Amino acid sequence: MMKSKIYKALLLCCIIISMGSCSKNYLNVSDELAGQLTLDQIFSTPANARAFHRNIFAGIGTSSAMVFQLSTTAVRGVDNPWPAFTDENRNQQGAFRVEPPAGFNASSAPFSRWDLYLYIRQANVFMANAKIIPRVGGTSSGGTVADAIEEPEYKKLMAQARFLRAYYHYLLFELYGPVPIMDKTVNPNDADLDFERNSVDEVVNFVTKEMDAVAPDLDEYISLTDINNLGLPTKGVALAVKAKILVLAASPLYNGGFAEAMALTNKSGKKLFPAKDDNKWQKAVSALQDFINFSVGKYDLYREFTAGVLDPDKSIYQLFQAMNSEVIWASGNEAYGSISSGDGMVRRATPRSQGGYGNVGPTQELVDAFFMKNGKSINDPGSGYSEVGFSTVTEVPAGRSEAGTFNMYVNREPRFYASIVYHGKRWPVTNALIKFTKGNGNDIASNYSITGYNMYKRLNRTVSQSVTTAPKTFYRPSFIFRLAEFYLLYAEALNEVNPADPKIAQYVDLVRERAGIPKWSVSNPAIIGNQALQREAIRKESRVELCFEGQRYFDVRRWMIAENASGQGAQGGPFYGMNVGAETDADFLKRTQYETRVFTRAYYLWPIPLAEIQKSTKLVQNPGW
Template sequence: MNFKIKHIWVGLISATLIATSCNDEFLNTQPLGQVSEAAVWRDAGLAEAFVTDIYAGLGQGGFSEQALASLTDEAIFTHPGRNINVVTEARSNPETPGWIDATRGWVNMYNGLRAANIAIQNLSNPQFENVGGIVDRLLGEATFMRAYFHQQLLRNYGGVPIADRAYTLEEETYELPRNTFSEVVEFIVQDLDRAAQLLDGHNLARGRANRIAALALKSRVLIYAASDLHDMAVASGKSSVISGYQNKELIGYTSGSRAERLQRAKAAAKAVLDIADGNMLNLTEPLAHDEAVQVYINNSLSRGGGEAEMIFGRYFLAQKPEAGGRQGLFNGPNGYNNWAGNTPVQLLIDDYAMMDGTPFDWDNPAHDAAPYQGREPRFYATFLYDGAQWKPRSPANQALDPLGQIQTGTYQRTNAQGQVVSHFGLDTRNSPIEDWNGSYTGYYIRKFVEPDPNFVDQNTWQEIPWPNIRFTEVIFNYAEACIFLGEDAEARNWLNKIRFRAGLPALTESGDDLKMAFINEKRKEMVHEEQRYYDARRWMIAPQTLGRQANGISITGVFKPGQSLSVYRYDPDVYTYSYEVIDIDPGKENRLWLDKMYWMPIQFQEMQRNANLVQNPGY
């Protein structure tokens, strides 16, 4: 961490802040279009603008062109040259860590922490009246964001130097050692308790931190802290890289009671469940299939009742074009002139159950013959698969597909001369529309993509928010704590609320079977929400999950006797379809897990700046 910065520049909504200690005569004139730092903290409106700018540290949420899902067994990134493979092939090192988005970068997070600390310092001794509780609200928001940035650092790097104040040029040293994992946890929890107190009754509108957000983030931090990866006795027994690390206190707890940590996590989650509600979580039996599909879509779009799911989100406006509003373009099918960026892998597809809750199984002849029929509702709300009904094609391509159906296979059709020829699906890498942007896996993500057919994704911006924290995550935090405390009945009660909403029957498992059911349930419900990346690590199941080679599907459609079509459409009455699971070519991506990948490396330049930093294990 390097604090050798004399001035801080922060963009405001209507002003630029300049911090300076110079007293030269010519600087006594106030520049037009700029506001001095001192003036900011004497004016409530300018102070609010400063605090608002701290939220810029959230970046695009999880809506970057490259998604964290593609660093897991959820998806694979289609395009080369983005350093995704450095991570998925376990080649990360301090000099070449691989792709790091803005929300996980060491420097970005410490820049956010500096801004939050400047706000906290000035708002702790306010120079304007606390009219309507504005001082409390702004101080609460800044304190929440300080906790949020520390939390991002903690779950990616382990213990880090705590930034509890804004450093100046008069410091004796800027080379701070890493705080222990437990010290960072306690600092974050203290900040979140303080933020919850300050924000009580404030920020009930969307997009800003509020009391519930603070309590929900606390539940995340504490359930992570109670996980296998951060209990050094447990983690050392599962990994020689961890057992041989000489600074275990930086990555977890070397003493203390794990049961007590789980009880704290349980209590933190329950505090949220007692004062907030999600969407459609009071059911006593499963929703009907079609209704369950729509409810899950609404939850991902944060509309139609799904707004109740959002605790803390990053919002977008079409009038302000940002990359986060282009998920349709980034991830949509190439046959719709989109980029097919982060495409689901077959490993994920196969984990979605049948409608009756039984597992999908390729060895079942009925499943093998029609793998996309009779699946659980979340499957249809989450993916675009071969034959799925989607939007109308662009006018230039509607003649090739008048029905707007996803085509990810190779099929027979009849040409003008009556000959049977091969037709490459419009959404494949052999597409006659855009063959360079097709999916390698045979699937596309539907979740978080605007379904309105009036949206031509490559030319319009969505207004779908990114869920930094949503209510269902807190339920999972609570259920997880209950399971590991042996309170299976309570865990099942809350997990079944999620399952009923998803149109699935109740869980009845106990013990280790319930743990596995829980892991699978969270995998499906929270897909593409940046949960799997951290969960697979902290549960220490990454060697068995993230280390598997990505795979996809190869589909062929052959005419049934006496059938023919000149323009292809998905039709089981006309075609016999066959499905073959295929591994992604290792030349495209050769996935590997090594235990150093439990944490991100502290980058070389940071280690050079600060001789007191200790590197993470395995690097």
């Protein structure tokens, strides 16, 4: 019988409880263990057991890996390729360039997460075989204390492995929908190693119950300023994962809104997607409330002050430059790279005139999504937005628009200036004026942005290629979860349960205040209490606050707005930027379609790799693939 890759790998590595004496090379499981070792040798030696455990963490993604690739590591599906596959970015390399306009199928779809089953398997093996290893012999002849894994460490290692197993199921669910649950090792002598998909409710219940079970055994809180703690899950992280999967489960894509998925069954006849249940929003509210209650005194929105006054520009920039109170979970891995070499985010996003490649281009649709500094959307009455003429004054503080800037980019909110390099923006360190017209160093002669914009968010403003004394790299961790996202999720879930709840505006306003724009009650009081208007406003806030962080791709799908009109969530059809290739400002500063993207309803869920479907007699493919 043909077997799925997930389970076939179990045979190859003899990874089962009953085969502790099977001699195999465990490099297939942990690349930190070289040589021929048995399971007994691994789990009887503290150093080997810890090395085996460490490799379970390799499935955690790198959120700064979003542009192309570093010299040695390609972007993975657990990383952050997703801004280029949604209405945020247009990248100019590889799958990032080809797939959005051309589309893909189940055999060619890039950025799979299916290999997470390898790490799930490793977690299962660890949990089945790890044990307390007593300290034997006191100290060695050299006075070194003998190594051991005593009960406190054992409990922590087991809790972390169990957390990661559930978290990887969450990541699979986020991309593919319902997937097979693998919560134990299996016997390779079984006649049938083939597995069918579990249902949406089964996967959600599994992850939430696992997070509930493991949370008490995880650290309550650890300082992420200690690099040794990066990547380690805590109780707060477990509460956050539980809340996120319950939000997914309550959202239309997984909750009765995707008609094609409602008809999907396993070959056994088992139904995979449930009927709509509005009570799931209350479950999400409760989980988010638990997390927010827990967060008090541990996490807080990051704020910087100048002369005792909140400085939104500094707050938004510095938020991403170092560990801080807003970060719930972060990885020590980073793919920002160097301005001088490699293919990390910094070099690929920096304009060519400043020593980069400049071929990461935010879409016009994203540019339009940023609010004005009065907190209104550009199309709102009284917003002050204009696409006619140029400014005559320089905005304060420095770093926003200056005299002579196209009015499209004037009087926008601080997050806009922290996120987008537009025609006429000053570059830090060199103070050079960035222009995308012909002859200005960033035109279509070679590496360039097809949209007429560059991504600016998260770049460090001290790094420079042309200034010899400036640093070429700047290390900072890759954030996985931060508090602002959960404030917005809480507001979203509350609105679905009770749109009159005052906490909806309260938590959105906390994010807006830090961003330097007025509260809803000032900028748009008419929306307060109106469920449909609040829903739209929360979605707009999330789009801006979390841009380029990997959430937008999944949000437009779980909300099922990907078929909306252009600029309102559309993932297919025409996409716009400025008129790259123009020689004059007047010709450049025109909305210009640069491509037509493919989106069908099949794209609401990622296809299970075709090779896995072909190997299995039980796996069924997602609708439309």
